[in-house]
Amino acid sequence: MMQEYIFLLGKNRPLSVSEITMYYRHRNWNLDLTMISENAALVKSDNIPDANVLGGTIKIIKISEMFEKFDPYMIDVSKDVGRGGEKAVFGMSVYGKSKSWLMKNKNEIQILQKNIKDILKKEGLKSRFINFKGEVSPVHLSRKDIIDIVLFFRGDLLYVGSTCSFNNPLEFKKRDENKPVTVSTIGIPIRLAKIMLNLAGVKENTRIMDPFCGTGIILQEAVLMDASIIGSDIDSKMVLSTKRNLNWVIEEYGLKRYNFTDSLFVSDASEISGLIKEKVDAIVTEPYFGPALKKISSPKTAKHMLNKNIQLYDSIIKEFARVIKRDGYVCIVVPSYRTKTKNVHMNFRKIFTRHGFEEAKVREGLEQPFREEKKTLTREMFLLRKL
Ligand SMILES: C[S@@+](CC[C@H](N)C(=O)[O-])C[C@H]1O[C@@H](n2cnc3c(N)ncnc32)[C@H](O)[C@@H]1O
Numbered sequence: 002m003m004q005e006y007i008f009l010l011g012k013n014r015p016l017s018v019s020e021i022t023m024y025y026r027h028r029n030w031n032l033d034l035t036m037i038s039e040n041a042a043l044v045k046s047d048n049i050p051d052a053n054v055l056g057g058t059i060k061i062i063k064i065s066e067m068f069e070k071f072d073p074y075m076i077d078v079s080k081d082v083g084r085g086g087e088k089a090v091f092g093m094s095v096y097g098k099s100k101s102w103l104m105k106n107k108n109e110i111q112i113l114q115k116n117i118k119d120i121l122k123k124e125g126l127k128s129r130f131i132n133f134k135g136e137v138s139p140v141h142l143s144r145k146d147i148i149d150i151v152l153f154f155r156g157d158l159l160y161v162g163s164t165c166s167f168n169n170p171l172e173f174k175k176r177d178e179n180k181p182v183t184v185s186t187i188g189i190p191i192r193l194a195k196i197m198l199n200l201a202g203v204k205e206n207t208r209i210m211d212p213f214c215g216t217g218i219i220l221q222e223a224v225l226m227d228a229s230i231i232g233s234d235i236d237s238k239m240v241l242s243t244k245r246n247l248n249w250v251i252e253e254y255g256l257k258r259y260n261f262t263d264s265l266f267v268s269d270a271s272e273i274s275g276l277i278k279e280k281v282d283a284i285v286t287e288p289y290f291g292p293a294l295k296k297i298s299s300p301k302t303a304k305h306m307l308n309k310n311i312q313l314y315d316s317i318i319k320e321f322a323r324v325i326k327r328d329g330y331v332c333i334v335v336p337s338y339r340t341k342t343k344n345v346h347m348n349f350r351k352i353f354t355r356h357g358f359e360e361a362k363v364r365e366g367l368e369q370p371f372r373e374e375k376k377t378l379t380r381e382m383f384l385l386r387k388l
Pocket residue numbers: 187188189212213214215216217218219233234235236239268269270271286287288289290
């Protein structure tokens with residue numbers, strides 16, 4: 002039987018599922034994915050990525066056993082979760098049960114933990130459990146060497162396993178806070194940049210372009226994936242910021258040195274094709290749309306903003322069609338405007354169809370655009386394939 006895993010997903014479930022789906026498809030890995038709760042997917046596959054390469058997965062749990070019901074005496078998880086050396090530190094995470102269930106079953110959890118310790122003791126191995134708080138967070142896992150035993154309830158059915166990979170939030174924080182140039186008003190979250198890159202199939206040696214590179218967050222994540230990057234921005238200060246940030250990432254992560262002279266330059270994205278000598282495999286970008294993403298008061302103002310953007314999007318998609326290979330993917334953020342009365346969108350489908358792109362079919366039931374809602378802004382994303 003194929004190994005089963007549970008992927009605990011980030012807040013944006015459709016985006017996380019799309020990312021996993023495309024990550025597997027771009028590698029021709031087999032994937033059988035079933036949603037088993039609001040925020041968890043059961044994955045059967047021969048291949049499993051490191052959760053750190055995904056932007057939308059928090060933990061990956063390797064399932065070792067399934068039970069019809071929870072019984073602390075029945076579960077001999079110790080044999081499955083590895084022994085963790087001479088003096089193992091265990092943690093326990095329970096998903097799919099309410100806080101009140103956890104309160105009511107505190108004793109049972111303790112019994113289960115004691116059973117595990119006793120079994121290990123008989124084998125001459127020392128172990129201890131950290132205080133049970135319902136869940137061992139990825140931050141906790143990043144800081145200490147803990148074996149995280151997971152009980153995942155799906156109704157009465159219980160999956161038992163252990164975390165085999167998790168998304169280390171401290172690394173994201175380090176990149177966000179320590180890189181030389183940050184412009185908070187234009188920066189895209191690292192998590193989202195990663196998701197976009199994975200949707201577009203960026204991996205080792207992919208030639209990927211971001212023609213609105215800003216401070217270079219998308220490119221920085223692409224460099225960490227060993228992709229070959231091309232970045233540009235209309236503003237020379239931004240190109241310089243990207244250069245500084247990329248050099249920092251390379252230094253910090255001990256990556257092979259790049260010479261950016263030919264791959265980072267100043268250009269208006271709507272004239273980029275003249276500067277691209279060799280076609281690219283993927284384009285991942287968050288263009289500039291001025292104050293567009295802020296909440297604006299009237300649908301009339303929104304329409305006015307949209308009309309300006311239609312021209313920009315039409316000219317850049319036309320340029321993208323010239324510089325991308327056939328079957329190459331574009332992952333792009335598109336403006337949408339929230340007004341007091343309604344949401345106003347541009348007819349982006351009309352634009353990309355005109356220039357020879359189609360919407361990538363990711364998965365039944367996951368319709369585009371993907372949306373990322375925040376208090377004051379909505380990001381809409383499209384994944385396109387060049388015909
Ligand atoms: C939303 S920011 C991109 C932010 C970037 N994703 C990051 O994480 O830093 C948009 C960038 O587009 C640039 N820009 C605006 N109009 C442009 C154009 N016509 N061509 C190229 N770049 C442009 C701006 O200078 C700005 O740096």
